[in-house]
Amino acid sequence: MRRAGILPTLLLLAGFALLYLPIVALVVYSFNDGRLVSVWSGWSLRWYRALWDNRQMLDSAAVTLKAGFVSATLALVAGTLAAIVLARAGRFAGRSGFAGLVYLPLVMPEIVLGLSLLLLFVELDLDRGFATLVLGHAGFSAAFVAVVVHSRLVAVDRSIEEAAMDLGAPPLKTFLWITAPMIAPSMVAAWLLAFTLSLDDLVIASFVTGPGATTLPMRVYSQVRLGVTPEINAISTLFVAAVALVILTASLVNKGLIPGRSNGDSA
Amino acid sequence: MTFLSLRNVAKSFGGVTAVDGVSLDIERGEIFALLGPSGCGKTTLLRLVAGFEQPDAGAIRLDGQDIAPLPPYRRPVNMMFQSYALFPHMTVAGNIAFGLKQDRLPAGEIGARVAEVLKLVRLEGLEARKPHQLSGGQRQRVALARALAKRPKLVLLDEPLAALDRKLREETQFELLAIHRRLSLTFVIVTHDQEEAMTLAQRMAVMDRGRVAQVGAPRDVYEHPASRFVAGFIGTANLFEGTVAGQDNGLVRVQSPAAGCAVAVRHAGTLSAGTAACVAVRPEKLRLGDAGCDNGFAATVEEVAFRGEATLCRARLATGHALTLSLPNRARAGGDAPRAGAAVRIGFAADDAVLLTS
Numbered sequence: 001m002r003r004a005g006i007l008p009t010l011l012l013l014a015g016f017a018l019l020y021l022p023i024v025a026l027v028v029y030s031f032n033d034g035r036l037v038s039v040w041s042g043w044s045l046r047w048y049r050a051l052w053d054n055r056q057m058l059d060s061a062a063v064t065l066k067a068g069f070v071s072a073t074l075a076l077v078a079g080t081l082a083a084i085v086l087a088r089a090g091r092f093a094g095r096s097g098f099a100g101l102v103y104l105p106l107v108m109p110e111i112v113l114g115l116s117l118l119l120l121f122v123e124l125d126l127d128r129g130f131a132t133l134v135l136g137h138a139g140f141s142a143a144f145v146a147v148v149v150h151s152r153l154v155a156v157d158r159s160i161e162e163a164a165m166d167l168g169a170p171p172l173k174t175f176l177w178i179t180a181p182m183i184a185p186s187m188v189a190a191w192l193l194a195f196t197l198s199l200d201d202l203v204i205a206s207f208v209t210g211p212g213a214t215t216l217p218m219r220v221y222s223q224v225r226l227g228v229t230p231e232i233n234a235i236s237t238l239f240v241a242a243v244a245l246v247i248l249t250a251s252l253v254n255k256g257l258i259p260g261r262s263n264g265d266s267a
Numbered sequence: 268m269t270f271l272s273l274r275n276v277a278k279s280f281g282g283v284t285a286v287d288g289v290s291l292d293i294e295r296g297e298i299f300a301l302l303g304p305s306g307c308g309k310t311t312l313l314r315l316v317a318g319f320e321q322p323d324a325g326a327i328r329l330d331g332q333d334i335a336p337l338p339p340y341r342r343p344v345n346m347m348f349q350s351y352a353l354f355p356h357m358t359v360a361g362n363i364a365f366g367l368k369q370d371r372l373p374a375g376e377i378g379a380r381v382a383e384v385l386k387l388v389r390l391e392g393l394e395a396r397k398p399h400q401l402s403g404g405q406r407q408r409v410a411l412a413r414a415l416a417k418r419p420k421l422v423l424l425d426e427p428l429a430a431l432d433r434k435l436r437e438e439t440q441f442e443l444l445a446i447h448r449r450l451s452l453t454f455v456i457v458t459h460d461q462e463e464a465m466t467l468a469q470r471m472a473v474m475d476r477g478r479v480a481q482v483g484a485p486r487d488v489y490e491h492p493a494s495r496f497v498a499g500f501i502g503t504a505n506l507f508e509g510t511v512a513g514q515d516n517g518l519v520r521v522q523s524p525a526a527g528c529a530v531a532v533r534h535a536g537t538l539s540a541g542t543a544a545c546v547a548v549r550p551e552k553l554r555l556g557d558a559g560c561d562n563g564f565a566a567t568v569e570e571v572a573f574r575g576e577a578t579l580c581r582a583r584l585a586t587g588h589a590l591t592l593s594l595p596n597r598a599r600a601g602g603d604a605p606r607a608g609a610a611v612r613i614g615f616a617a618d619d620a621v622l623l624t625s
Contacts, residue, residue, distance in 0.1 A: 157350055157352060159348045159349075159350050159352040160352045160353070160354060160355075162317075162319055162339070162346075162348070162352065163346070163348055163352035163353075163354070163413075164354070164365065165319075165338070165339045165340045166317055166318075166319075166339050166340070166344075166345055166346045167340075167345065167365050167366030167369060167413070167417065168340045168341075168366055168369030168370060168417070169340055169365070169369050170338075170340050173369075177365075178354055181356045182355065182356060
């Protein structure tokens, strides 16, 4: 490897500092003993304890985790199906139109997406709550799932699937026994990505959810408007930790460092 | 009766014709090679037989049964893929057993069959390995074993030896012949390598731009090429283009500007004078010295290349036409090869040349 000069290294450090110093400060101050967010007065876990006693906060955390779980699973199914069609169905009328529609949520402003979903649910006369929250999240995460799974699927040698069919396996069996194990790491990564997207989302959730299903980001946001307490720092730290853990797992699975069942790349 | 019969099979992809009205008859138990340059349609033809492509027109019958409407997983045909297409997440045994499991054979039977084909391809002891833990030659054997395990009526092999290095390829050719003899299955092999086709096949079809240019035993195709394309694709040919000048006693004289004189060639049919024709001679049929030959030319040796079993010579005639000679190295001292720059006489017998009109 070539040694980088001093200037690029400095620029890199400056970039990282800009991105991550605020988060480091947030994490450090979550262990602050004092009531004020910006004055340090010793280490303590008191705000984590306070969080544990905050019923509303815990309820919201449960809603968020459940919504993330269900919506990621739905998104995985829908996104994988879309990826299969895009990677395997060959040319068909409207293919580029279909691809455009699948990938559109990636670039569409969340606020537009949220508003359009709200209008749709009102029009359909659906009561907004957990179900609409899950649908909203599944819809836009499916696009991300499709991207991740599709990129893996096009890298799989087509003749491996043909070999399975040649040996007597009908298409569905070929998918379940041959294709799915080969793309499994990308499916795990895609699920985790969809899960974090749902966990993080504030904009869409605030449009599509109802009073019974307030997500954690919404709860935090509404509390912050009343003033920042170190409790917010504590919950944010937990959030950062959770998301980082999930993303790390996803990238390790995708690289094959964690056995997600296959060694697809090495054949 | 014909085992595999193709009748006027045609296939095009988005307006580009890949297979253009091919008819072939392949007999039970033979090794048949489809040979041609890349893009000649040989692989498409194989994929049509395997069922991965549907023909636009024509019929494909296997053992009397029309298989064109059957999907690949219902055809009694197994294919060995050029990329081997092994299942990366399964062991060697799992790969070979996959097809047998699709037939719902009892576990004991599957185990016995897997052991049997592993023995056949000499891979005993590697059952538990994954494909990425095998060498290229071992993967090739697993792919072959997998294609043989179901005892298909017909085995299709797509460039089966292309990925092996030369030495291994030659060994494997003879093993493939031995396996074929033991199992008495029908093999159809696609290859772009004429030596491979000639070594393995009892008969071969030379393909050119989606059509069959010639079908026959390797020796027939080599010694009696039907066209300039076949003569040039199978081996090397020295061509003398010209026009028919006359014919007597089964000898045709072709007046060739390239040779600077009339060239005599044995030919059974009758041709009217003035017909455009071409005389083709293989490099090993040309001799140094023209004593007793029907045709003789003065030439200058330009290049000499030692190739082990033979020495290749490039010689130029007074007309500027270049000839390639292959001279066997019978003596170790190498006294029979000329030097570059030497003036020589080159000759060949009328019986050793072929007259081509297409």
